[in-house]
Amino acid sequence: MRDGTATRNKINRVAMELFAEKGVTETTTKDMAAGAGIAEGTIYRHYKSKDELVRKLFLSLYEEQGSSLLEIASSEEDLKQKIADMIARFCQLFAEDKALFTFLLLTQHGQLKQVPDDMITPVVVLRDLIAQGQNAGAIKQGDPDLMAAMVLGVVVQPAVFHVYGRLTQDYKSFTQDLTEAAWGVLGLN
Structure with missing residues (x-):
């Protein structure tokens, strides 16, 4: 018996691209099935609804990006370089996978309330790095x-x-330019 991982991954990728291109509301399961080359009912073997698909996909990808930033935050680089590397990571993600970045960007408003408190997210990683920098006296004080x-x-x-x-x-x-602006916000110039 197959585990369905390849099909689920295909559904996720096609759905993400369609959501980024057309929006969540305008994308139908019929669109997703056609894009993935599967029967529409196959989607429902993996997800109870389109809403569940959106939620699970967002949470998975959002945590993945948080983990990517945590890797940078945990590196041996100095604080200023860590911020630069994080900005570079965002820019690289946008350039290399605009659909992923756009999906996260455009669906966050409807999904952020679903993020568990203990999830590693880009916001939490960046906030914690800023707090560490403030405690070390490297970043100006503030919330x-x-x-x-x-x-x-x-x-x-x-x-x-x-x-x-x-x-x-x-x-x-x-x-x-974005890196220098971020450094300015943090008082790292």
Whole structure:
């Protein structure tokens, strides 16, 4: 008996791409099935509903990105380089998998309430790194949650502009400017 992992992965990838392109509301299970080359009923063997698919996919991908940033935060680099590496990671993700980045960006508002308190997320990793930097005297004092939101805003708002066609350059070309802006927010200039 097959475990269905390959089919589930195909459903997830196609769904994510369609959600990023068309939006969650506009994407139907029929669209997903056609894109994955499967019968529509196959989706329901893996997920109870489209809402469950969106929720599980978001949580999985969001935690994956948090783990990626935790790896950077745990590195031996100095604090300033860790922030630079995190910004570079965001820019690389956008450039290499715009559908994934766009899916996370556009669905977060409906899904963040579902994030368990103990989940490793990009926000938690960045906030904790900022708090550590403040405790070490390397980052200016302030609310670590607010500062994390500000740093994420430096990266996310240009991404929104890119998704909607306001910015058209290769997103990785913004890496240095975004990094310097994030350093400015944190007082790391």
